Amino acid sequence: MATPRSALQPIRHFILPANPLAVRTVLTDVRKYLTGFGLSGDDKNSVQIVLGEVLNNIVEHACADVGGQIWLDVSVDPEGLACTVQDDGKAMEGGSLPSATAPELGEVTDELPEGGFGWSLIQRLATQIQYFREEERNRLTFTVGFSS
């Protein structure tokens, strides 16, 4: 029987080193954790897309060259998956979130952007996104909304 989502759900903790293969493992583990909550395939895809972008951003930017550790906490709420992601990498540039505007695609093949999609994907699928810098740690909180 599926776990009712209206009941108060516990927080599930994950810890991983900041590298792409560890991110892959955690995404699979989160997907496994979400079975039994009655989520649609589309909602589970949204979670994977957002967490993949957030975690890989940490690997590629905050923890680039310095390595580091990532702490991921998730909790299933009625509206969505409430997430807290902490890392001990460098602070976000400018102290705030990057622009959410997706890169312009334009008409010319040679000028198609190859990057910059990550944050716009996060902004499209997650809400209540907040960034904090506290005591040498970055902390990002957000909710990946469920459509059902």
Added chain:
Amino acid sequence: MKLEKEIHGDTTLVTVLENRIDAAVAIQFKDGMREVTETDQARFVIDMANVNFVDSSGLGAIVSVMKMVGTNRKLELAGLTTSVQKVFRLTRMDTVFTIHAHVGEAFEDEIPLN
């Protein structure tokens, strides 16, 4: 990053044998596809039916393959799974690429052997 190649006349069909084109393998995917596209073939079809996840790095790698192919040749994608379709739609990359529901559609004009 396992890519399987098949020649059909002047079209090269590339089947991606991995489940994910993501940050962990984006560079290997680009390198593999660079080898495939450094030929005289006029058209490339990438069968993505095995790929159940593409992130922004993977998307960027696929865009770079389109640039390798260039405007005088064709690059088409086939068999995008639901999660991958979602990423293409959200980034509007579904308007940039020719996408076939499945790889058979990319070869409908081929004369069948009797």
